[in-house]
Each structure stands twice: as structure tokens, then as C-alpha cells.
Amino acid sequence: MSRKIPVIILLLFCLTLFLSCTSEQQESDKVVIEVWYHTGRPEEKAVFEDQVSRFNRSQNKVRVALTLIPEGDYNTQVMAAAAGGSLPDLLDVDGPYMAGYAWNGHLRPIDDLLPEPVKQDLLPSIIAQGSYKERLYAVGTFDSGLGLYANREKLAAVAARIPQKPEEAWSIDEFERILADLSRQDDDGQVLDIRLDYRGEWQTYAFAPILQSAGGDLIDRRTYGASSGILNGPESVAGLQHLSKWLKNGYIDPNIDTAGFTGGKVALSWCGHWEYHRYRKALSDKLLVLPLPDFGRGSKTGMGSWCWAVTSKTQHPREAMQFLLFLLRPAELLAMSEANGAVPATMQAISRSSLYGPGGPLHLFVLQLQQNAVPRPQTPGYPVITSAFQQAFQDIRNGADVKTSLDRAVEVIDQDIQDNEGYGF
Numbered sequence: 001m002s003r004k005i006p007v008i009i010l011l012l013f014c015l016t017l018f019l020s021c022t023s024e025q026q027e028s029d030k031v032v033i034e035v036w037y038h039t040g041r042p043e044e045k046a047v048f049e050d051q052v053s054r055f056n057r058s059q060n061k062v063r064v065a066l067t068l069i070p071e072g073d074y075n076t077q078v079m080a081a082a083a084g085g086s087l088p089d090l091l092d093v094d095g096p097y098m099a100g101y102a103w104n105g106h107l108r109p110i111d112d113l114l115p116e117p118v119k120q121d122l123l124p125s126i127i128a129q130g131s132y133k134e135r136l137y138a139v140g141t142f143d144s145g146l147g148l149y150a151n152r153e154k155l156a157a158v159a160a161r162i163p164q165k166p167e168e169a170w171s172i173d174e175f176e177r178i179l180a181d182l183s184r185q186d187d188d189g190q191v192l193d194i195r196l197d198y199r200g201e202w203q204t205y206a207f208a209p210i211l212q213s214a215g216g217d218l219i220d221r222r223t224y225g226a227s228s229g230i231l232n233g234p235e236s237v238a239g240l241q242h243l244s245k246w247l248k249n250g251y252i253d254p255n256i257d258t259a260g261f262t263g264g265k266v267a268l269s270w271c272g273h274w275e276y277h278r279y280r281k282a283l284s285d286k287l288l289v290l291p292l293p294d295f296g297r298g299s300k301t302g303m304g305s306w307c308w309a310v311t312s313k314t315q316h317p318r319e320a321m322q323f324l325l326f327l328l329r330p331a332e333l334l335a336m337s338e339a340n341g342a343v344p345a346t347m348q349a350i351s352r353s354s355l356y357g358p359g360g361p362l363h364l365f366v367l368q369l370q371q372n373a374v375p376r377p378q379t380p381g382y383p384v385i386t387s388a389f390q391q392a393f394q395d396i397r398n399g400a401d402v403k404t405s406l407d408r409a410v411e412v413i414d415q416d417i418q419d420n421e422g423y424g425f
Contacts, residue, residue, distance in 0.1 A: 030063040031319045034088035037066060038074040038306065043339040051335070055326045062319045082106045089314035090323065093138060095129040095304040096201075096376040096386070102132045103380035103423060108310045109135040113321040118328060121346040125303045125369040132378050140307035141327050142342035143373075145273035145365025146206060147301065150288040154191075154267035158182055162288065164364070166372045169291040169299035172242060179251050182267045190253040190260070192246060193269040196397070197255045203393045204376065204386040205302040206270060207243065212374045213295035214239030218389060219413065224379045224425040227413040231389070232406040239295050240402045247397060272302075273365055274341055276355075289364050301365075303373035305342060343369060380423045384416040 035052070039045050045068070052064045067088065069077050075097070081087045082104065093101055101107050114136065119127070123143055130138035155162065158181035163169050170178065182191040195202065204218075211217055216236025219227045230236065246252055253260040260266035262282035269279070270292070280287050291299040308327070310320045326332065333349035336342070337356070343365055344350050355362045377385055388409035395405040417423065 030061060031316050032063050032065050033090060033314070033316050033320050033323060034065050034067065035320075035323065036078070036088045036091040037068055038071045038092060039068045040071045040306075041340055044336065047335050047339040051327060051332055055323055058326070062316075062322055064323055085313065087311040087313040089316055090308060090310055090320040092306045092308050095138070095140060095307050096382050098130065098138050098307065098309060099132045099378045099382060100380040101309065102135075102137045106312055107137045108312045108314065108317060109137055110139070110310055110317075110321065111136045113310070113317060114139065115325070118325065118346075121348055123343070123345060123347070123350075123366075123369050125373045125375070126307075126345050128373070128375045128378075129304045130307050130309075138307040138309040139324065139328070139345070140305055141333055141336055141345050142305055142340065143303055143345060143369055144205075144305045145301070145343055145362060145368065146209070146271070146292065146303075147364060147368070148290040148292055149261065149269040149271055149275065149279050150290050151261070151264065151267050151283060152286045152288050154182060154185075155288070157185060163290055166291045166299050166301075166364070166368050169294045172293050172295045175293035176242070176245075179246065179249075183249070183251055186265075186267075189250045191267045192251050193253040193255055193261045193266050193271070195255060195269070195271050196252070197258055200390065201386060203390045205304070206272075207240075207393060208376065208389065209292060209300040209302055209374065210239040210243060210295060211236040213292070213297055213300040215295075215297045217377075218385050219377050219379070219381075221377065224377065224381070225417060225422050227385070227410045227417075231413070232403065232410045235296075237403050237406060240396060240406070242295065244396050244402050248399075273343065273362060276341060276362060280361075289362060291364060291368065299368075299372055301368040301373050302376075303369055304375055379425070381413070381416055381420065385413050388412040 037048055049066070052066050056063050078087070078091060087106060122139065125143050126140050127136065129140060129143070130136050158178060160178045161170070179191060183189040194206070208218055211231070214235045216233050216239060217230050220230045253266045261269040262279060264283070269275070292301060293299065308324050310317050314320055328346065330346065330349040330352060333344040333346060334352060337344045337349070337353060343356055344353055350356045350366055354360055356366050357363065376382060392405040392409040396402055
């Protein structure tokens, strides 16, 4: 017996070595795709890292090599990598800025990679966000929602009608009557929170829908060649004059401590899907989710979020798409939606969502993304457009004339378009 023990040990050693070599061989046979991901909310990061791990374990042909980049440095690092020819195979980009990457030749169209059944299941807003010059360059796994949160008791006190669908939205006249009625019953008259504590892109995302609902826009979308006559046209001016009036009438909550709405003092909050859970916790059954008011051409809503794009550098586009298709499975979409509260990207996933499915408290956001969502302008000039509009918004907030503020924004935008020879449109 004593002589057999070394033999058994030797056999076990050989078996272990064989299995180790086989495992190493399988790993070396896998196609490695480099994936870059911005690290925003910790909950999103945790879910995504888990998704990468499970994808890598789920099959033996592709391995995702993940690089996490802080959100504040993300665009800078992507552009530096593009200039140096070292982009990854797959990266996530903020939807409104995708056109700039595509225009510069950094992205590969994915029309030929995305299966038609998957494409047909996507929200139309996801397709709109990822498209540039009639080609699909990116697909998001979630979208965003914008609307009016309301305190049911305060609306009941002024006998306000409760719109439940986009087509039932308050007209601008009805909305302003409600604001006046609410203000008369309020100690300081401040009854509308428009999240003045937010800065930057929020201002374009949240208030460009006013222009579009009034019949205006940020730019001429037929040609993308000019903003003049559109952003400073009579429709856009009229839309933002309503906002200016709300400010001058004292209806707007300055939102110094962000507690006006959650504390039950402010009746309405113009905000996005990301505040639902906090608002629900504060107001319970008193919380309502309503469409934005109709300024004349139907209620409109902001949309768009981060999305996935295959780079032009990749040698493995189909393997990159294999990972993206994994992320688009209903269970994966719902896992991310659970983490960040956003609208899942496909109708299959939405149908299984307690928040966004039919009868869910946020189903309005799905209806809006299907019916009346407007993507931010899909042009490489968007960074200048949004910067100029944000400055105009700040000026209007501080009491400046609406037309004069929009005229200044138009000068900046149109000069940029001219300097860049129309961005190829």
C-alpha cells in the first residue's frame, strides 16, 4: 500500500497539470475585446461589473477585458485614445455626443451587426439617439424620462385636472392658471421646482422641450446648417417667455436645499426618472407623475442617455456585438434598470418591469419615449449648441430679455457651424 501512494499523488498531479493547461489553452483561444465604461453611479458600476463577469463565464469564445474610467475624465481619455489610435473595441458614449465621435471616424456603423428582431424590440427613442446621418452607430441599454412630479393633495385643493397620458397634458394656459391658483394658496408663492440646483446639460435636456412644444427648436433639423430663425424664432422665443414669466411672478422655487417638493411645500417638480424613488419615499401615495405642459404643438419630453458603440479600430466587431446583445437581454436590462431607475431599452424588458410596464407608476415615461420624445440635435456641433443654450438659460434666469439671449446663442452656434464647414451636412 505504501508503494502506491506516490503513484496516486503523481496521477493527481498530472491530472491537475492537464486541467490547468487545458484551461489556459481555452483562455488563450478566446477573442479578447477591450471595453471601456464610465464609472458614474456606484450601483450602475456594480451591476455592470457583475454583467461582465457573468458574460465571461457564460461562453468560451469571447472574453471582455474591462477598463473603468471616471466619468469626469471619460471624454478626455476617449478623445486622447482616438488621436493616438488606441481606442478599445467597445465603449459607452453619452448619447448627445455620439455624432461627434462618428463624424470624426471613431465609430463603426452597427446596422449590419444588430439582428432585426432586437432592433424591432428597441424603444424608438433608443434608435433615434443612436442614429447619425441615417446610420445606426450606438445602442443604449436604457433611456431617460422627464416629466412633472406633483403633490396630489395640492392639486386637489385647486381642483386641477390630472392628465395621465401625453395627449392629455395641460395646455400652457391651463398650466399657468394652475400655477396662479397654487401660488395664491402658498405662503411664498413658490410652487414649481425646476431643479435650479442642477447645472450644465440638465438645462438643455429639461428646457429644450419647451422650444419644441412651442414649435421651435435648437437648430434647423432639415439641414443642421443654421440655428438662426429657429432657436431665436418666434416660437422658441414665445416658449421661453413663459418660463421667464414664471420666474418674474415668483412661481419658481429657488431649490436652495432641494427639500421644497419632498418636504410637501412645493406642489410641482419638473424633473427626471432618477428622482422617483426619493420622491415616492417622501410623498407616498400623494405622488403623481404627469406629462410636461403643451405649449401649442403637443407635450414634448427630453430623452437620451449613455449608449454603446463599436469603434472603427476594432478587429472583432461581431464579438463586440455578442457582448452588447448579452447586455440587451431582458434580465440584464432589468438588472440595470433596478440599479439606476432608468427606462429599460426594449419592450420585452419593459413588459416585465414593475415600474415601467403597463399599469406601473412610471409607464408614462414609456409612452412619452414612444410618442413625443425629441432627441437632442444629432450633429457634431452639439457641444457648442448645448453650451450656448445653457448660457442663454442662465441669462434668462437672471432676468435678461429672452430674444436678446437667444440671439446671442444663435451667433455662437452658427459661427461654429460655419467654422466647421457645416460638419459635412
